[in-house]
Amino acid sequence: MKRSYINKVSKKTGERNQRWKVIVLERIETLVDMFGYIVCEYCGGYGNLTEDDFNQVWGHHIDWDRNNCVPENCMIAHNRCNTDIHDNNEHPQQFHGTKEG
Ligand SMILES: [Zn+2]
Helix, strand or coil, X not given: CHHHHHHCCCHHHHHHHHHHHHHHHHHHHHHXXXXXXXXXXXXXXXXXXXCXXXXXXXXXXXXCCCCCCCHHHEEEEEHHHHHHHHHCCXXXXXXXXXXXX
């Protein structure tokens, strides 16, 4: 009982997470089209979606607003890079066109 209580998220949060997931997966698809593999838009390294993997990536909210779930606000970053972004108070942007861009 206690466990299910802890894991419970509000309907609103659940819907927001679901919407964000769709946007993240679309962004990943775009990157795979561009580079041939999942790339971290922060460090440029290889990424994957394997849970708890060192290279696991997910969507970072560019403007840091977790409620702003639109494609323009989504960049793909390693979980470890996401931590760096927040720790260093950085505001990186999406890749446009090339890896160097
Ligand atoms: Zn990275």
